[in-house]
Amino acid sequence: MSLARITRWINAHTGQSCLFCRLPISVPVKTAPSSMPILSTVLCGHCQPLLAQRSRCMGCALPLPVDQIKGGLNLCGGCLKRPPIWQRMTVAGEYHGIWASLLAQYKFERRFWLAQPLSASIPVPSERPDWLMPVPMHWKKRWLRGFNQSTHLAWQLSDRWQIPLWQGIRCCRYTATQHQLNAQSRRRNLKQAYQLKGAVPKAHIGIVDDIVTTGTTVSELAKLLRRHGATQISVYAVARTPPPSDSTGR
Secondary structure (H helix, E strand, O other), X not given: OOHHHHHHHHHHHHXXXXXXXXXXXXXXXXXXXXXXXXXXXXXXXXXXXXXXXXOEOOXXXXXXXXXXXXXXXXXXXXXXXXXXXXXXXXXEEEOOHHHHHHHHHHHHOXXXXXXXXHHHOOOOOOOOOOEXXXXXXXXXXXXXXXXXXXXXXXXXXHHHXXXXXXXXXXXXXXXXXXXXXOHHHHHHHOOXXXXXXXXXXXXXXXXXXEEEOOOHHHHHHHHHHHHOOOOEXXXXXXXXXXXXXXXXXX
C-alpha cells in the first residue's frame, strides 16, 4: 500500500489533517513545543515546531544577522542607513514553506476561517496602535477574489487586541497584481492608487496586510497617512518575503 493511500486512510478515520503535510493533526510527536500553539488547530506536531520565532529587524522585519543580535541592535544595516516611514514592522514568519502554503489556501481557496489562526500568530505589540487599518483592495479585485484578506485579518486583530478599525482610505485604481512585478514596477503600479475618504486620525495607526514583499504597498499607505496627520505608523503582517538570495529566510 502506498504512503498516499495510508495517509488518506488515517485521515478518514482520525479526523482533521494537517494543512501542510496532510498527516493527521491528532498523531502525537515527540518534539519541541511549538512557539505558536494557536496553529495546533491546523498543523500537526511535525510541522508546528518548524515555525519557531526568529529575531527580526524592527524596521523591515527581515531576520537579523547573528552578530547584530549579539550586539543588541534591533535594526538591520539597511534600515539604519535608510529608516522606513513606519516605526515598526511585525510579522509572524517568512513567506515560504508552511506560511506560503497556509496563506495560499487562505487567499486563493477562500478558506476564510484561517484568518483567525493566521492573525493570532502575529506577535502582540508592546506598544499597541490606536487604530488598525487593513490594506484596501479595489472593488473589482475584491469581487473577483470574493473577499479582502487584509480586512479579515484586521477584524480578527481588532477583536483580539481590542483596537478599533479605521478604513478611511480606498483603492481608487485597478492595478496589476503586485507579486508579478519587480520593485520598480511595483512603485509605478501603485502611484496614486490610494485616496482618502475622510480625515486621518492624529494618532498611531497600524497597517494590516497578509504578506509584505518589498514594502511598496505599505510604504505608499504610510506616506499618505503621515502626510495627512498620523503621528506614528506600525505594520502588521502574517509573513515577510525573504530576500531573493535566501530561500530559507536568511
